[in-house]
Amino acid sequence: MASKKPQLDSQVTGKKKKFQEPAVTAMPVVPFKYSNRVVLKSILQRMDGGLGLVGQRVVIGGWVKASKEEKEEHPPLPPPPPLADDERPGPASPKHESRVGIVQSRIPFFRSIMKVLGGPAKPPIREKLEAVRPATAKPAPSSIVLLVISDGSCVAGLQVVVDTSLAFPSQIMPTGTCILAEGVIRQPSVQGKHAIELKAEKVLHMGTVDQDTYPLSKKQIPLESLRDCSQFRPRTTTVASVVRIHSALTSASHTFFQNNGFLHVQVPIITTTDCDGFSEKFQVTTLFGKAGKMAEPTAKDTEDVSLEVVMAAIKEKSSLVEELKRSDSNKEAHFAAVQDLRKAKALASQLEAREKSKQRTSLKTDTVKLPEDFFPSETYLTVSGRLHLESYACALGNVYSFGPRFHADRTVSTKQAAEMWMVEIEMAFSELEDAINCAEDHLKFICKWVFENCAEDMNFVSKRIDKMSIDRLQSTISSSFEKISYMEAVDALKKITGKIFETKLEWGVALTPEHLSYLADEIYKRPLIIYNYPKGTKPFYVRINADGKTVAAFDMIVPKVGTLVTGSQNEERINVIEERIKESGLPREQYEWYLDLHRHGTVRHSGFSIRFDLMVLFITGLVDVRDVVPFPRSFGKAGY
């Protein structure tokens, strides 16, 4: 594609001169591997601002961010020939019927003939993309259009010069129009803010915009309004930057854990385990499904077994287990009996749950036969994967997971959506302090990564969203995090006289977001670790400290955001876990599998959960997580 030698005139580079330009050789720009276009980043993010590419012929694609028309003469515009039919992305016109007629009339008769004649029967995979308007029909340009095109690969846009013989200004100029154009990179004739521009010679594709209904036609739409059109949000410069930073964070986080020898494990989304005993959960069912397809009866219909029968079986099996245990002769029989008992208990709890669920939804069970649900027991969308992860840590040492977690929380919060991604880790042979150190190293690593890999986006963020964002990154990387116990946090907050908190603090009271933000934003002004919480404020699986009152939990609080990481050393002593489940009023049957882990080969272990999407808030300074989650869901808002 590089047909001409670039002619670099270093006199004209203007403000780009601040870079010590290397002796530029004619390195041809490489098109993206899986398309015939060149990604704009590879042109615009060169050290020389693209000047080394002057004279090269490239194909670029993207969407119009800004445009203006420059008229040179004023003859009547010759009407451009109509678009090739394949390329016409018409407005939502009701032309369906005729449309299909056109498509079908295009069956390549030629190919069938070739096949009969024994020619190459293989149909070509790629259709040839031809110019929207053939280059031969080029009249003298009467005016030109200047477009700034962005393809989402970087903040900067490329200036593209299209003369009006190639496309109607009214079609190509609206914000959001998609174009794929071939042309030659050159220096602008008029010195402006662009170091280079593309002189278009062919417009290969144009995706027009219906300005009346396109929400981004307006300038400067507030982020709140954009939430109602998630499908278009990433076309704005701000959201695009946020997405690129979000993606870099994903990459950084995986790299951190893989480099430190952690194994990635997928924890289940659909679960029967209440993973923290605190949160409101979504249920998963197929009972509302298409009735027709649901009707198939199945062999395992638990409806036909009554709870009474199962309870009797449990009683019987229990004594059998006891008997076999005492006799100690037949270990296999004992093991089998234990398994049977466990199954019977699980069945009982399913039946109970079903009974309750029936009562709740007021189904008239005596007359209506319930269609059987997909799963035999109540299933939820997971709130946390830490318990499941623990079972892998108790075999493989250090594991992590990266995925969506769910809270059916009806209160609206800027820091919580119904569906958010978390990174969770678990380490065998590790304690509270290890987890804290790992969480701190992880955050610093992430910040360093963004600092080194997202310079352009961070500059944009600091200009448009939060002036302090780059300073915050730097200070997070260099500072050591403050570490205080819950007790010390309470003491520090009690000393405050100038501020009255909504929730009065006493030992044992959970710290609210208000307390936490005061600590991080006003008192310490940097990331803060609070550890050793009162046991009532944390889930049953957190390890009880020697004092019997506090547990080995920690939270990492960061300025502007609040709680970013929640972690703990988990309880490894089976008797203590059993006691804590009982105390917390949780259904023990649900946790038998988890208790098993600590019945057999238990070990000290610790881990944490990172509220991943909040990391993006911390780094960018945005305040609402719904501006960061691509398709946010919250109470009353399901989106697409």
Next chain:
Amino acid sequence: MASKKPQLDSQVTGKKKKFQEPAVTAMPVVPFKYSNRVVLKSILQRMDGGLGLVGQRVVIGGWVKASKEEKEEHPPLPPPPPLADDERPGPASPKHESRVGIVQSRIPFFRSIMKVLGGPAKPPIREKLEAVRPATAKPAPSSIVLLVISDGSCVAGLQVVVDTSLAFPSQIMPTGTCILAEGVIRQPSVQGKHAIELKAEKVLHMGTVDQDTYPLSKKQIPLESLRDCSQFRPRTTTVASVVRIHSALTSASHTFFQNNGFLHVQVPIITTTDCDGFSEKFQVTTLFGKAGKMAEPTAKDTEDVSLEVVMAAIKEKSSLVEELKRSDSNKEAHFAAVQDLRKAKALASQLEAREKSKQRTSLKTDTVKLPEDFFPSETYLTVSGRLHLESYACALGNVYSFGPRFHADRTVSTKQAAEMWMVEIEMAFSELEDAINCAEDHLKFICKWVFENCAEDMNFVSKRIDKMSIDRLQSTISSSFEKISYMEAVDALKKITGKIFETKLEWGVALTPEHLSYLADEIYKRPLIIYNYPKGTKPFYVRINADGKTVAAFDMIVPKVGTLVTGSQNEERINVIEERIKESGLPREQYEWYLDLHRHGTVRHSGFSIRFDLMVLFITGLVDVRDVVPFPRSFGKAGY
């Protein structure tokens, strides 16, 4: 920790001599950063098999894989002192009550005194871990126990020599016992299969096993049986290897896409969009939730609006929109009216859906007031993220997603679980051929990565699971994939005379797994791309080819597994998409947001979905995906 200089006697290295050993210097072994133990991989996977570490003192932790006792003399064993209470992981005994008593009696009185005296008030984060049995009480060893310990970091285990003065053989020897031990690395006194061993000097932690109920006490449990105890599966050598390979694949896949400039985007799990129109879906609800917490009434109660009223409003708004469009004077008013109309339509479809849902579940709505669901419309667990991803591709170019997808499919298959992970990608300005090339490059990259990074695991896999696994990797890396059209596939299968297929082939019939495996396993014997399918066999969004009958879809079929990747160039022509939605009988309202993408700035684009967990089957030769998914869910089986 490295207190002694290692003494390497290269005469004794035995079979490890095949490596050209470098001049070994006393590089101390580095403990894992977030624990005081050394990860076994860093000892056992050294080029010298660990010989360079002889004489070093280390702490290691892991689980017993095998054990034997070697008696040297036979005096009566002195009873070891009882375990420190903190460290006793007793069987599921009903001692809860007394247990708490003990814990609470241990409040460190010392610390309170220190505080009173003005000493360091800060409680230490880490509790000191002391030897299970104090070293001072060491009598002359009467016998020793040889343990093989694994910590999941590699296939190989470390031999640990424990003399019986440190722990009861009956407690430390059972398979699955967890130990954390400090000792010195040495060469075994008797030449065996271990190049080095650890002579334990302290046992810092022991997590015992109740052999009667521990399912892994038996040797060689078949994989099917292990599925019922997912919490223990990774403790088996086979599943541990599979997890490590799975994790490496995750890392490889992210690396491939990030290196090629793709941005990672989280697509939603909870969705209101039927993403392929084919699959059975799970619904998400909070209607079965805890009744008490659900009762709060909310402002937005759509129950109070009747469908009739909304339909009337739609009619009114529609004519308003038409009127404003014609007049062309007030663009803002037109835009607002369009938005209103859209909202009204969405509300109508919600009400309709709710009406239907009520009828299905036979709720007596006239007497019972429904508790309001969390979301106002029916929500599903996503089947595919490609449509959502498309909206990001139509702004940012090349994007990918990595996460769980759901199918409520009641048929049992070895290649499908209810919850499986997929990698999905979407590229703007790309066509069918580009997507095929990218999928091929991705698979080759993945195979190369495993080949280079998982040598020990692949050796194990080829010994224990599938002899051909390494050959398959190598041939996938080096061969070019066969590419045939659907037509050619049908022709090839029709020529087969020695085999009768259950589904008779005709043009237009979807290829079944039986056909596909015959093509990949018998005819081509390597990965195979089939493209240009009849349009009836693929979802509405796949682009119609010029022949009007086939669509630009492809599948990648691999030996042993079947369909690994499903991809397509998607339709960019708005009129065609509208027509296809209508033809497929899908509810158009659900897809308005998707249509928007192609109404405004549409572009040619292509992408694919990789059934990620099946990749592990392809690489290891395992046949059932439930042995690969950590916590598999399928019809009637919800697991934990």
